[in-house]
Amino acid sequence: MIFELCATILLIGLILKMTKRPHNFPPGPRGLPLVGYLPFFSSWDPQYPHKAMKKISEVYGPVVGLYVGPSRPVISVCSHEAMKEAMLNDDLNGRPDLAVMMARTFGEKLGIMFVMGQFWQEQRRFTMRHLRDLGFGKTSIEDQMMGEVGDLIKDIENKSQSDPERIVDLKGIFQVSVINILWAMVAGERFQRHDSKFQELLRANELFFRTGKIFRGSMPVPAFLLKRFRFIREFIGVKAELIEPIQKFIKETIEDHQQRNPSDDEAGDFIDVYLKEMKKQKDENPSTNFTEKQLISTIIDLFGAGAESTSGSIGFAIIHLVRDQQVQQKMQMELDQVCGEFFPTINHRSSLPYTEAVLMEAQRCSSIAPLTVPHYAVKDTKLQGIGKSAQPESVCRFSRFQILERSGSVPSGTSFK
Template identity: 40%
Template sequence: MISALVLIIVTAFLIYYILKPKLPPNFPPGPANFPIVGGSLFLSKIGKNTHDAFHKLGDLYGPLTGLYLGNLPAIVINGYEQAKELFARDDFNHRPSIFSVSYPWGGRALGVFFSNGRLWQENRRFALRHLRDFGFGKTSMEGLIHEEAEECIETMNKELKKTKDSVITIHDKFGVSVINILWAIMGGTRYRHDDEEFKKMLNVIQESFRSGSPSGNLVNAYPFLRHFPYFKQNFQALVSGAEAIIEMLEKSIEEHKKNRDPSAPRDLIDVYLQAIEDSKDDPDTVFFKDQLVQLCEDLFAAGAESTSNSIAFCILHMVRNPDCQEKVQKELDAVVGKNRFPSFEDKANLPYTFAVISEAFRISPVAPISVPHMNIEDTKLLGYNVPKGTSVMVNFPSINLDKKYWGDPEVFRPERFLDESGNFIKAKLDHVHGFGAGKRQCLGEPLARMSNYLLVAAVLQRFKFEIVPGQPKPTTDPIDGFTIAPQPFSAKVTPRY
C-alpha cells in the first residue's frame, strides 16, 4: 500500500516536472508557471480581469515580466520607455500564430493584423494608399460623419419620444454609425440604424470580442480542446463574430464583382478586385479573395468595436463629470453655435472639447493591451534573453496611468492637457497609447480619431447627459475581453435645442 502510494507521488512529480514550462536563462522575472496553464492561474488571482492583472505585473516584477500563457512564452511590458524600445525594433514586427484567428482560413494567417512577411507588407501598403485615396482620415470624410451624426441624433430623439422619464441606454448607440463610416470606404453600403438583422450581427461581433482575452485562450494553446464541453462553447463564441462578418463580406464581394466598373472604382473592394485581376497570372501573388475578405474583416471588426466603445466611454465620463460636460457645451456654443455640426477645422478652437476626448481615451483605452508582437530569432530586449517565438505585449495603462508622468492618473481631469493659456498640449498625447506604434501601428487610427472627435462633439452639442435620478453614477469598470467595453448604462438625456 505504502509502495503504491510512493509510486503515485513519484509519478505525479515526474509528470509535473516534465510538463512544467522551462524558463530560458536570463528570461525576465515573473510568476510561477504551472503545467498546461502556465502563469494564467497567477493572473486570475491578482487582478479583477486580464487587463488589471497585466497592470499589476509591473508593480510586482518591474518593466518586463516573463511568463507562459498556456504553453507559449510571453513577455508583458509596463512602461513608456520600454514600450518605445519594442515598437522601434524591426525584429519584433512579427505576429504569433493564433489558432482562433487563423481557424476560418484553415490555419492561414491572413489580413493585416496577424499576417507576416511579404503578404503583410504589400497588403498594408496597398490598403493605406487606397484608403487615403477614398478619404480615409481626411477632412473629405467629414460630410459622411456628419450624416451619421445626424442619423444617430435622430435615432436618440425618436427613442426619447417613446419614454416618459427621458432615460435611454447610451452604450449601444454608436455602433451602426461607426460601421457606416468605415463601410462607406470599404464597401460602399450604408445600414439603417433600425436594421434589426444588422443589430443582431453587431451583437454577435461584440460577444466575440468579450469572449476572448489578450492573455490568450487555452484553446489557442491546445486546439484539440475545442472539441470538449465548455471549451467548445467558448471557442464557438470566439469565432462566431468573425464568421458572421466573413459571410457578409463574401456576399458584398460577389455583388461588387457583378457590377463594378474597372475605370471607376467606388471603394476598397473595387480596387482590390482589380489588383486580383492584374496579378492573376502571378503564382506568388499576395492579392487574392480570401486575403481581401480578411483585410476587410480586420478593419471592420476592430474599427467598429473600438471606436464605438471609445465614444460610449467618453459619454460615460461626461455623465459622471457634469462640470466637464458643461464646459464642453459652453465651448461648443461659443465656437460652433447651433446651426451646424462641429467640423474638423473647429478642432483648433475647441481645446477643452479635445482635452475631454483625450482624457477619456487616456483613462479608458478600449484596447489596453497591444496586439502581440513576436520575434522569429533569438534576441535580447533591455538586457534579457528573448527566445524566438516569444509573444511580447505592451500594457498601455502603464503609460496612460503612469503616476510619475500624470500625477493623479486615476482622476478624470481634462485640464491636464491644457497649458496656462488654455491651449491644447499636443506633446502629451505621446503618453496616451491605445493604437500601438511603429510599423505595426493600427491602420485605422486616423479615421478612428476623426470619427471619435466629430461624433462626440456633435452628440454633446445636441444633448445633455445626466445620471439617472435615484441611481448611482454608472461605473467605469469595464467588461473584459480582447478589447474592453463599458458596462451597459443609461442616462437621462435632454435635448439642448
C-alpha cells in the same frame, strides 16, 4: 521495484524540466507542468488581464516572463520605457499564430492585424493608401459622416421621446454609426440604422471581439484538437460560429460587386479597388496575396479594430461629460463660439483646443484598448537589458494601460481630470 523507481525519477526529472525557466529569462512567477501559470493568472485580477499584468509587474518588474500551457513563453511588458523599446524592436514585431485570432480568418494567417513581414507590409500599405484615397481621415468623407451624425441625433431624440422618463439606452448606438461610416468606404453604401441584418452583424462583431480570452488564448493548441473538441474551443475563447455570418455577409457583398463589374472610373469603394488589384495581380502572378479570403479578412479586421475602439471612445467621453457638468458646459461654450449652429468639422479642429483636450483625456482615463494586439518574438532578443527577454515564439503582451494611467511622467490614475 527498479522499474517503479526509474519511472518516478524520470517523471520528477520531466516535471523539473518542464517548470525550468531558460537562463536569463525575465523574472516572473513559476507555474505548473503542462499548464504553466495559467491557473493562477486571474487570481491577480479575475476580471481585467491588464490589471493583473500591472499587479504582477509591481512584484517582478516591468518586464515579466511566464509560461502558459506546456511550452508557450509569455512576456508581459508594463512600463513606458520598456514598451517604447519593445515597439521599436523589429524582432518583437511578429504576430503569433493564435487559434483565437485565426478563427476570424478561415484558420489562416490573413488580414492586417495578425500578419507579419512582407505580407503585412504589402496588404497594410495597399489598404491604408486606398482608404485614404476614399476619404479616411480627410474632409472628403465629412458629408457622409454628417449624414450619419444627423441620423444618430434623430435616433437619440426618438428614443428619448418614446420613454416617459426621457432615458436613452446608448448601448450599441455609436457602433452603428462607426460601422456605417466604415461600410460606406468599404462597400459604397450605408445601412438603415434599424436594419435587422445589420443589427445581427453588429452583435456578432461585438460578441466575437469580447469573448476572446487574452491569456488562455495564447496557449498553443493543435488544430485537430480544436476542431474536434468544443470544450477546448470554449476554454480558449474561439467562437468561429459568431464570425461565420460576418464572413458570409462580406462574401455576398463582394459577389454583388463582382457582378456589377465597374469600369476603372466607376470603382468607388474599397471592394472595387481591391477586386481590380486582385484581377491585375492574378494575371501577372498566380500565387498573389490578393485573394478574396484576404479581402474578407481585411474587412473583418477593419470592423474589429475600428468599431469597438471608436464607439468605446465616444461612449466613455459621454459618461465623463454627464458626470462632470462643468467640463460639459465649458466644452459646449467653445463649440457654440467656434461652430455656431453648424456641426463641428475637421477644419474647426485647430480652433477647438478645449474640446480636443476633453476627448483625449476621456480616452486616456478610460483606457481605450488597454493592451496592444499580441506581438511575437521572431528571435531571441534583449529587452531592458535582460538577455533572453523574448525567445522565439514568445507571445508579448504590451500594456498601454500603465502608460495611459500616467500623464507625462505624473501618475494621473483612471479618473477624469
